[in-house]
Structures are given as structure tokens and as C-alpha cells.
Amino acid sequence: METSELLKKVRRIEIKTRGLSRNIFAGQYHSAFKGRGMAFSEVREYQYGDDIRDIDWNVTARYIRPYVKVFEEERELTVMLLIDVSGSRDFGSVNVMKKEIMTEIAATLAFSAIQNNDKIGVIFFSDKVEKFIPPQKGRKHILYVIRELIDFQPEDRQTDISQVLKYLTNAIKKRCTAFLISDFINKDSFKDALTVANRKHDMVAIQVYDQRETELPSVGLMKIKDAETGKEQWIDTSSSRVRQAYKEWWEKRQEAMDTTFKKCRVDSVSIRTEDDYVKSLMALFEKRN
Structure with missing residues (x-):
């Protein structure tokens, strides 16, 4: 380019x-990814937008102002x-x-x-x-x-x-x-x-x-190419059996992927x-x- x-x-x-x-x-990004299993580091005064779940209630009660816990990785x-x-x-x-x-x-x-x-x-x-x-x-x-x-x-x-x-x-x-x-x-x-x-x-x-x-469209004979291997082949997309087999292959593949993520x-x-x-x-x- x-x-x-x-x-x-x-x-x-x-x-x-x-x-x-x-x-x-x-x-949203901040609250979704900070402090997951991170080491507690210090406390600081509450700022607008901080997660209320991070409030340190003992320190807050002592100073009569809200304070939040800061985690080591929260800073970087x-x-x-x-x-x-x-x-x-x-x-x-x-x-x-x-x-x-x-x-x-x-x-x-x-x-x-x-x-x-x-x-x-x-x-x-x-x-x-x-x-x-x-x-x-x-x-x-x-x-x-x-x-x-x-x-x-x-x-x-x-x-x-x-x-x-x-x-x-x-x-x-x-x-x-x-x-x-x-x-x-x-x-x-x-x-x-x-x-x-x-x-x-x-x-x-x-x-x-x-x-x-x-899923495959019903457009008759179609030449498909594997973008990763370069392998080409003709398939008959007018066949409902071929289209159904392809759809089932895709769904099975997605299911296997989702199962992997859940197990991990x-x-x-x-x-x-x-x-x-x-x-x-x-x-x-x-x-x-």
C-alpha cells in the first residue's frame, strides 16, 4: 500500500x-479488566467513576470520606x-x-x-x-x-x-x-x-x-478455495444435502469452539x-x- x-x-x-x-x-473497559487477582497496593480518595465495590469501608469510616482500594496492576x-x-x-x-x-x-x-x-x-x-x-x-x-x-x-x-x-x-x-x-x-x-x-x-x-x-447459497455448481491451503474444489450447492451437511459442519465447529472456551x-x-x-x-x- x-x-x-x-x-x-x-x-x-x-x-x-x-x-x-x-x-x-x-x-466499562476499566472496570472490566482491572484488578482481577491483582495484589492490593494502597488506598486513595474515591473519584467519580470508580467502582463502588472497591470502597475500603474501614478507611472510609475513619476519615468520613469514601476511599477505594488500589490494586498494583490498576496503575499499569x-x-x-x-x-x-x-x-x-x-x-x-x-x-x-x-x-x-x-x-x-x-x-x-x-x-x-x-x-x-x-x-x-x-x-x-x-x-x-x-x-x-x-x-x-x-x-x-x-x-x-x-x-x-x-x-x-x-x-x-x-x-x-x-x-x-x-x-x-x-x-x-x-x-x-x-x-x-x-x-x-x-x-x-x-x-x-x-x-x-x-x-x-x-x-x-x-x-x-x-x-x-x-451456510451455502443455492447457486448450482460453485468452485471454492481454501484461503489457507490454496486447495480448490467444485461443489453442487443446488443439493439440499450438501447445503445441510455444510451447515451442520459449521454448527459443530462453533459448538466445539464454545465448549473449549467454557472449559478453559x-x-x-x-x-x-x-x-x-x-x-x-x-x-x-x-x-x-
Whole structure:
């Protein structure tokens, strides 16, 4: 992508996602992700927007003014974005590709983190770790992250979620909140790696998928191509049996994914490319409060 075109795209996404994180998420992100299993550090006077569940009633009674407990990580969380850059993200049947929605979601979370004075880092992955951007603060860092989200070109096109989870577990020593953003088109189970990662970190899974991936249209013979392997084949979509088999495959795959998240005790949300991802993220945040 040309530099001028890339910068325009970065600016567009910055304006949209910074506004969303500032005006819509405000305190929701903060209350959903701070202080989970964190060490108590000190108390300070209550400020507007603080979670009333953090009020220290003994200190409040002593000073006759509300005081809240401050947790060590509340002052500086580390947020990691694990972004799937495999071939299947380059798909979209409506007006937008999965890749674009993943980029906007990641940018919105990044701005939410920065406004909360958190560090933000990124790991791009396919069937290997493609790129690691260490956690930092500041607008300059965020803009670099957004530029990479838009323009990064992976070496491989297949997916192995276990690899990125193992990398996260080993690379980030201090407990962090990690958003795993993917379509979860993954051939092998990643349950064991997710269990281990979630013991050390606070894992959150965000699935982005396209409506066309859930069922086949009845349009006769159709040539389909696996975006990750490049394999092509013809299928007869006029056959109700073929369409039903595909629909059942999709539902079974979703069920297996949801079961994995539940067993690993990982909060998750599934977002279609045509959905309002803001509502979906808000519901995710509220679920965690």
C-alpha cells in the first residue's frame, strides 16, 4: 500500500476508534479488566467513576470520606492483542472483510488501553508467530500498531493458535490481559495451550466471522478455495444435502469452539462482519463486571 494511502487509512481508523473508546467504553473497559487477582497496593480518595465495590469501608469510616482500594496492576496493566493474520481473514461477502473488522476492534481496544494508562503490545500470528510488538504506551506507539494492523503481510497463510498461546505464555512474564482476535478456523485443538495461557494471563477470545461462512447459497455448481491451503474444489450447492451437511459442519465447529472456551474459563464473543461490534464488545465488558 502506498504511504499516503496508508496514512489516510490510519487517520480514518484513529478518528473512528479513538472516539468509540473515549465516548462509549469510557469506564466499562476499566472496570472490566482491572484488578482481577491483582495484589492490593494502597488506598486513595474515591473519584467519580470508580467502582463502588472497591470502597475500603474501614478507611472510609475513619476519615468520613469514601476511599477505594488500589490494586498494583490498576496503575499499569499490560494488554496484548493476539491478531490472526492467516489467509482466511481476507474474506468478506457483505461490504467489509474480516481483516478490516479485526483491525477496527483491535484499534478500539488499543485506544481504550492507552486511555486507561495501560501498555499495549501485539503478536501477529499464522501457523507461527509472524511479528511481536513489545508493550508500550503513547499515541505514537498506537499509530504504529494501527499501521501494522492495516499493512502487515504474513509469510504463512495457515493457522495454529496453539503456537501463539505458547509464545505469549513464555514471552510475557508479568500477568496481562490478552485479547485473542481470530476467526478460529483452526484444524487442531488449542485447548491445552489456552488452559495454560489463561492460568498465567487473563485471556479473552473474540471471534470475527462472515455470514456466508455459516451456510451455502443455492447457486448450482460453485468452485471454492481454501484461503489457507490454496486447495480448490467444485461443489453442487443446488443439493439440499450438501447445503445441510455444510451447515451442520459449521454448527459443530462453533459448538466445539464454545465448549473449549467454557472449559478453559475464557470469556468470549462472536461477531459477524455486518454486526455492530461496539454492542458486542459492550456486552462482553458487562459480562465481566
